[in-house]
Amino acid sequence: MPRSLQQSNLHHQKALGKLPLGVSSNFRYWGENKTIYVDHARGSRLWDIDGNEYVDYRLGYGPGILGYADPRVDEAARKGMEVGGVFALSTKLEFDVAERISNMVPAAELVRFSNSGTEAVMAALRLARAHTGKDSHIIVEGGYHGMFDSVLWYADIDEWEPGMDDPPIEAEGEGIPSLIKKLTHFTPLNDSNYLEDLLKRHHQDIGAFLIEPIMGNSCSITANPEYVHAARELCDKYNVVMIVDEVKTGFRVARGGVQELMGFKADLCTFAKALGNGYPISAVAGREDIMRQIGDGVMHGGTYTCHSVTLAAAAKTLEILDETDALETIADYGSALQAGIHEILAARGIPHSFVGHPSMGGLIFDDPPPDNYRAWSSSDYSFYDKMAPELHDRGVLCEPDSREPLFISEAHAKDNSLAHTLRAFEQSVDVTLEKRAAKSKAKTRKSA
Numbered sequence: 202m203p204r205s206l207q208q209s210n211l212h213h214q215k216a217l218g219k220l221p222l223g224v225s226s227n228f229r230y231w232g233e234n235k236t237i238y239v240d241h242a243r244g245s246r247l248w249d250i251d252g253n254e255y256v257d258y259r260l261g262y263g264p265g266i267l268g269y270a271d272p273r274v275d276e277a278a279r280k281g282m283e284v285g286g287v288f289a290l291s292t293k294l295e296f297d298v299a300e301r302i303s304n305m306v307p308a309a310e311l312v313r314f315s316n317s318g319t320e321a322v323m324a325a326l327r328l329a330r331a332h333t334g335k336d337s338h339i340i341v342e343g344g345y346h347g348m349f350d351s352v353l354w355y356a357d358i359d360e361w362e363p364g365m366d367d368p369p370i371e372a373e374g375e376g377i378p379s380l381i382k383k384l385t386h387f388t389p390l391n392d393s394n395y396l397e398d399l400l401k402r403h404h405q406d407i408g409a410f411l412i413e414p415i416m417g418n419s420c421s422i423t424a425n426p427e428y429v430h431a432a433r434e435l436c437d438k439y440n441v442v443m444i445v446d447e448v449k450t451g452f453r454v455a456r457g458g459v460q461e462l463m464g465f466k467a468d469l470c471t472f473a474k475a476l477g478n479g480y481p482i483s484a485v486a487g488r489e490d491i492m493r494q495i496g497d498g499v500m501h502g503g504t505y506t507c508h509s510v511t512l513a514a515a516a517k518t519l520e521i522l523d524e525t526d527a528l529e530t531i532a533d534y535g536s537a538l539q540a541g542i543h544e545i546l547a548a549r550g551i552p553h554s555f556v557g558h559p560s561m562g563g564l565i566f567d568d569p570p571p572d573n574y575r576a577w578s579s580s581d582y583s584f585y586d587k588m589a590p591e592l593h594d595r596g597v598l599c600e601p602d603s604r605e606p607l608f609i610s611e612a613h614a615k616d617n618s619l620a621h622t623l624r625a626f627e628q629s630v631d632v633t634l635e636k637r638a639a640k641s642k643a644k645t646r647k648s649a
């Protein structure tokens with residue numbers, strides 16, 4: 202029985218009158234009669250304005266690492282409010298949070314804060330250009346790095362088939378200057394020969410290699426540690442700054458992020474999401490010689506950087522992630538979720554695999570899993586796309602687009618959300634299979 206979205210639909214019509222698409226970020230628009238408006242959220246649960254309750258595996262694209270409205274973090278944020286807001290001056294707490302980050306992530310020798318992942322990646326690219334004197338950068342195919350022109354380009358897999366040359370590179374929409382395309386190179390993940398070839402040909406222009414080793418916007422397709430190490434060496438060889446975008450993986454997949462998991466050090470790295478448990482804060486961090494260019498020619502800053510509320514929330518969030526077993530709890534829940542899903546799919550003979558880290562695992566309808574974005578295109582992702590609305594109807598909120606992983610918070614474990622999730626998953630798989638079978642029967646009848 203589909204849930205009612207009557208109130209959300211009514212509100213959507215009203216919101217369209219004042220807000221483009223009726224929302225404040227394009228990704229929040231899920232289509233006519235499908236766009237959900239939130240009433241409130243607590244722990245691992247979210248309620249929409251129709252009163253539908255969901256176990257949420259989106260967590261706002263990852264920030265809610267401890268769960269929504271975590272009382273420990275919110276209490277700290279309330280104390281931060283008493284500090285007064287923003288002053289166009291710094292507070293002492295910035296040092297403490299920066300020091301904590303450096304202790305958790307060895308590559309983060311120096312730290313600068315901003316408000317969003319986008320701003321952190323923008324700053325990292327600017328630092329790389331300043332450090333190398335080279336304006337171009339490499340993006341890994343399938344990578345998403347924020348809402349600014351330099352990274353709003355993508356490898357168009359829909360226009361590509363195995364055996365063809367490279368996929369065409371397109372802008373993510375209109376209004377992005379085509380001039381910038383000239384500064385952007387692409388490389389498939391896990392192909393160090395391709396990367397080396399690209400660098401051999403263009404290293405005079407390339408100042409940065411931007412990589413998210415667990416691709417949180419492409420199903421968590423994951424770099425092999427050998428590839429990451431080879432890329433590290435190539436960056437050193439060709440004087441290219443290696444920027445590891447840990448906006449999603451940072452303080453989530455390990456205390457030291459993906460760099461700890463894979464045993465390497467970035468030149469620069471970027472953090473956001475889990476850093477503030479949903480309060481808007483981000484950081485660019487890295488090698489002292491590169492970071493010291495801020496203040497020696499490189500501009501960085503912003504009016505709202507290190508608001509006293511967000512900073513206090515980040516200090517508390519990191520303290521919890523660093524000093525308690527929250528990350529282990531999250532990974533254990535993620536592993537149990539994957540084991541449960543595997544049992545359901547295996548019993549029905551559906552090929553599948555998991556990639557990434559259990560705290561942000563990608564479910565792929567293919568086995569073995571793809572090792573780059575090109576290979577993802579031949580997986581049966583339409584099964585996921587069909588199943589997602591069934592999950593929503595049964596109180597499990599996942600991204601409608603299969604390229605987003607399942608994000609886990611500490612609250613999923615505390616709320617005992619697993620049994621409900623797996624029950625909903627099993628029913629959703631069966632309904633999706635039934636609908637598929639009915640559709641192919643109808644097709645056969647039509648063509649007979």
Ligand SMILES: Cc1ncc(COP(=O)(O)O)c(C=O)c1O
Nearest residue numbers: 317318319345346347446448449
């Ligand atoms: C890897 C990565 N980098 C950068 C960003 C941009 O962050 P924000 O949306 O906070 O600007 C995102 C957002 O999802 C991301 O996943």
